[in-house]
Amino acid sequence: MDSKRLSAHASNASTDFTQSVEDDPLIDGPLISQDALQSAIKREFQGLPTNWIAGILTVVHVAYVSVCVVLAVLCWLTDDHSKECKAALNGVDTQTVVLLGKVGMWLLMFMFERCVQHHHSAVRRRGYLQFYRTTRNLKRLPLLIHSAGNAAVLVVIAPSSLLDEKVKNLSVYLLLVIICVELLVTLICLLVYTVHVSRFNAQRPGPDISEEERSHAYSTNASDMHTETGFRDGSCLDEVVEKQADLIEYLKQHNTLLSKRILALTSQQIRD
Structure with a gap:
């Protein structure tokens, strides 16, 4: 008796499954191969050109500081080449040229x-969330350094007459020190940033979620399978929430792209 009930239940379940398959319009449509779908949604890696921009900015910054030092030594601190300096600068004061160049450097940094x-x-929208967080503060430092340098220059230039009365050309020396220190710190930041971007372009990694799934797939120890989006003791809750929000935003965009690709491939196979 029990065997009859089991067989009847199995036949009913098979009938229900068959009916659900027949009623589902998506299953009646043409099947999409996995290779075609993966090739359709796979994006080609796009490198960052900002390392070249940082290199050009570094050259411009070094040239500006070199010009400032030459002008200060030849035209500002001594009067031996005053006529040549006026002719070269079209009568513009040396201090004015240096300060205008300082403003121009700040605009370039901005x-x-x-x-x-x-x-x-x-890059963040393409799913490289870890790289975005790693360089988030680093990319702002050159502008912050030059903003602080501009404030220091104002502090020196405003009481320049009083400073020069105590020590001759003290304001000029302080101005050169500020410009040189600013150059040194900015070069360090730009160099570190260029290394990060060049390494990122050379590695050509996939999005963070893809790299994480790949590392989990090759992991043989279950204890090694972990994710950085969860909360642990000692971790910052704000950072965890930010990571989860970035990951959700990327997955939403990825799912939207995947849906569009599936519809496009389905309509293409129907026409064929």
Whole structure:
């Protein structure tokens, strides 16, 4: 009796499954091969061009500081080449040229920060969340350094007459020290940033979620299978929430792209 009930139950379940398959319009459609779907959603790696921009900015910054030192030594601290300096600068004061160049360098740093932010936001949308967080503060440092340098220059230039009365050309020496220190710190930041970006471009990694799944797939020890999106003792809750929000945003964009690709491939196979 029990065997009859089991067989009847199995036949009913098989009938229900068959009906559900027949009623599902997606299953009646043409099947999409896994290779075609993966090739459709696989994105080609896009490197960051900001390392070249940082290199060009470094050269410009070194040239500016070199010009400032030459002008200060030849035209500002001594009067031996005053006529040649006036002819070369078209009568413009040396201090004015140095300060205008300082403002120009700050504008270049501002444009560099905006350009880098644009490219890094695109990298973040493509799923490279760890790289974005690693360089988030580093890319802002050159602009912050030059902003602090501008404030220090104002502090020196404003009481320059009082400083020069105590020590001859003291304001000029302080201005050169500020510019040189600013150059040194900015070069370190730009060099570290260039190394990060060059390494990222050379490795050509996949999105963070893909790299994590790949590492889990090759992991043989269950204890090694972990993720950085969970909360652990000693971790910062704000950072965990930010990571989860970034990951959810990327997965939503990825699912949207995947849905569009599936619909496009399905309609293409129907037409064929």
